[in-house]
Amino acid sequence: MILRPLRISIVPALLGLLCALASAAIAGADEPVPGKSAPEKTGLEQQPGDKPPVAPANAVAATDTFAHRVQPFLAQHCYDCHSGKEPKGSLDLKVFGDAAAVGKDRDTWAKIVEYLEGEVMPPEDQPRPKKQDVEAVTTWVSDELAKLDNSGRRDPGRVTIRRLNRAEYNNTIRDLLGIDFRPADDFPSDDVGYGFDSIGDVLSMPPLLLEKYLAAAEQIVERAILVPQGPKRETIHTSSKELLPADVGERRRGARWLNSNGELYADVQLTAGEAALRVKASGEQAGDKPVRIVLRVDGKDLKKFSVNAKSADPEVYEAKFDSPGGKHRVSAAFFNEYHNPDEPDPKKRDRSLSVNFIDVDGFVEFDPLSLPESHKRIIFRQPKSADPKSPATPEEQDACAREIFARFATRAYRRPANDGEIDRLMRLARLAREQGDPFEKGIQLALEAVLVSPHFLFRVELDGEAIVDDEVGGQAETGEATKTITDAVRPLSDYQLASRLSYFLWSSMPDEELFALAAAGQLSKDGNLEAQTKRLLADKKSQALVDNFASQWLQIRNLSLASPSRQQFPDFDEPLRRAMQKETEMFFESVVREDRSVLDFLDADYTFVNERLAKHYGIADIKGDEFRRVTLSDPRRRGILTQASVLTITSNPTRTSPVKRGRWILEQILGTPPPPPPPDIPELEQVKLSGSLRQKMEQHRANPSCATCHARMDPLGFGLENFDAIGAWREKDGEFAIDPSGTLPGGKTFAGPAELRTILKGRHEQFCRNLARKLLTYALGRGLEPTDNHAVSQIVAAVEADGYKFSTLVVEIAKSEPFQLRRDLGAEP
């Protein structure tokens, strides 16, 4: 946390330090030292308490270089703007007086390297420094940064207790209770931080949400568990389709039509009590009498009716009866058929009856076979009673409840529930009994409490829980605050690790296999973690990575908010919006499922389309709504960059926005976001801009205060100008021909989208690092700190060494220190 106050100044600092894409090469700067193997857990020689990383001998040399090479360079090329009372971009380089300064603000120095190597700074209108001078500075700073990353104090961080977000809540309820019911869809949306909605610090708990949790818990337990009751009044509905005999009458327009006398019936089971028979029917009249029917129970006439209702507006005919209990055959019979072939009006030749349904309203016995699966799973031990007519003894009920709660709460809390917790749940069960409610009501009540408990709603990683885990179901008072924890950094307990894994890959709770390994203390042992990570990734539940990670990384969740102008883009409609989204989801999923190289995100030669989207892309011969994989022959459209979803969310409603597209690439693909726009954008009213969008933007950029940043963003966007605001190919923008060529800072040029993509693919290390950072942020639920750089570098190195396989990226994250370890309370960072 020591960096916090400094970091505030960084953002504005970057304002002045304008831009460079070409900087990509710098990503190599904080590379891990080649050949250095992944650290083992015990390899954390450097404890967080220990002091500075730089060895004294080096320190002299470092000071030397700083004083002789770096400072003079800064003085000659930078101080003019970046020092004094109002330094450009609020970045004052004079504050860095010695070599140790690098360690005090690693983020800023990393940016300095990025901007120097990318030739963004010094700006174009200033004298160019000599190449070897720049190299001397960047090499030295990079080395210093690498030293800090690799030998410096390593801190796995302390993730703030995470509330389940909406997706996680829905999935956890599904897996915990086995009922598919998405209560969290009605919860307020979760706030986003660092680009994701899984960040502990940002997931707040407003009172409204607690209210929703309570209401949801009530509904969930009522669905999952049935409280057996005495006979209940119910309506047994038999539709016209199900009415017997199946071959009587003609089936049309959701009814059964009888042209001659006949009877339709249904068989129902009732218990003793008052019942009612209801028949919905209508008639086609002919002759001088209305259609007549009789309602019968077990062959006995109950009541006769004239059916005057028309088929467009059928009516319900009802008769009451007393049932002694048992099986009944209920029926409606048509008994006054009429045929007159001589009638001149053909509609009046036949009298006929139409029946829509037969309902019986009566008392129905509780049927134990109708219990939902979830009920049987949760109440796996039913209290036994000597006399089936009366409830089991309180002792027997308590014994069952205890077992039920121990199993349920352990799964819900994702760690063994202790005796104290179960005792308290037992009190709720007894409370229900004292109120005269049945056993199942007590179970419902206790489960409801579990589902609102902070132990369920939050993913808690208690310090010292590792000790608790060893004594499954052990003593009640464990891990209390009184216990002194001496180790500042500790591996997570197996249960905590199981949750981290399952929420990372499934956005849900661990399954039985993970729990079993955790209970045996085996999850972190040997190759289990890697094997389990791969198992979870291969499971279909890892679809959660698409729904929650990909949709936020690529920002396609914003697609639902995009509102392209219908006048300008009449092709845009809901089916197209859905197709765009589906394409990107399926594409991401294919990389996961087929364990492809993550570089395929940039330029895979295949994608997924249905007819609608194929037409949008100009791909011929695709018919129907089904999505299918197609190979892309056109080199201009490949990879996520040119998918319509991404192109649409980075556009304005009426036009493309090269700035937004450029920014999207810098942020989401390369991980080098441009500084935010300055607060006082100068007004442009004096200058009348004209020409194509590109020409206008270039005139705009003539303004030096805009130029440097836009030199970085705009060319990237220009390279995609052939794709309109909904991602369709175009050669012209209105009357102007599109010029998709561009020059990036540093001088690299491209002629159009295909070459731009080639340049980006050349930056694979940078792309991979950025993806690793995003996925690690998502997995951890916290923003990354400079202390995470080392772990990121190791992940990237391993992924590169293994052909950029997606699974390697995931496994390496799971094996990384920030994922495996935790700094305990009270330990200073």
Added chain:
Amino acid sequence: MSQQQRIPRRTVLKGLGTAIALPLLDCMLPRAVRGAIVPRPVAPTRMAFLYIPNGVHMPDWTPTSTGGDFELPASLQPITPHKDHLLVLSGLAQDKARANGDGPGDHARALSTFLTGCQAYKTNGANIRVGVSVDQVAAQKIGHRTRFPSLELGCDRGAQSGNCDSGYSCAYSSNISWRTPTTPMAKEIDPRLVFERLFGGDRKDETEKVRGNRQLYRKSVLDFVGDDAKSLRARLGGADRRKLDEYLVGVREVEQRIAHAESNAAQELPKYARPDGIPKAYQEHIRLMCDLQVLAFQGDLTRVSTFIFANDGSNRSYAFMEVPEGHHDLSHHGGDKQKQAKIAKINHFHVSQLAYLVERMKQVPEGEGTLLDHAMVAYGSGIGDGNRHNHDQLPILLLGKGSGGLKSGRHLLYEKETPLNNLWLSMLDRMEANTEHLGDATGRLDGLSG
């Protein structure tokens, strides 16, 4: 299809004025006096805060003369029928929405600072902090008198992904109401859920005994989880502990709600068609939210509400009124006259919805007057001109008579840099929720009572 959806609301509005005027007055009384002969109670004062994003086109907004004799400029035309209930307040500033050293991010700051008057801590995630908002000060002082201490409504969800504004967490650009400096009050955007929350509490077919048990069970569950939270809290530190504090606040609030429901008559379901989700048409959505606020005020379910028409920085398209461009995109008009005209059109549209709300309030008779006479509806943006991102000369309207506390029908021009929070302090006074400090307030706003 919007035709179809429109019908139920219209039908419903017929019932608005009458359906629940009586229970309101009755349920305000403590149980002990209910049934006895009591003096006629006075209707309580209510406050609503309505927020519009991206500033406005000020030349079409600010009246040219001050005092009681002023013409409504183009953007304020829709409010004409309610001019005698209107105060146009010009010149107010929200200084803490400025960068003050934090760099860009005016949209996030504009919204999170609007009701707090505090500088938002610039962070993408860790340590979110701004300040307690005026509505929550009122909620904490007088919220216990109603079933819901406050109501938070909006039309946009929080951002679903990505950065919201220049290094500020999305929590800042989608939340206007802050319970504590670190806890934003999530807003409800689905009219159906608002309705169910307000009116759906009790089940009709329950017997007295079942209902009694349900309340008992709910309370025991709350006790249980409250104990869990307290003991867990003791084992946590720092940021973790804050999360548990938020949780405990929620528990207490629901407990109060239950207690309130026990000592008051069951809420009568208003004669209002249950909304069935978020309407496609934006205007319909806004109006449903307005209706629900009126219903909540009318039934005295709450006395405090906030309503965000759209999150700040919103790039919503107003294609339905021939403004297909994104609002935010337009607001950076660069002096372009056509763009300014379109912004004015959007402003006019929003003010029309305000006029709708005010009209609804006027239709509810209360005591000698109407609900509007007992209300204070503040309306405005935390940005003046969207192109300049200035946070002074804010567009602010105040409607209603505040139970006699406001002398309306005037345009007041304040000295430059007068804190907007001074207005909030003055409104709190009229809610019997007065406080001495709120954000950067320097005192009360002069002249509101004439």
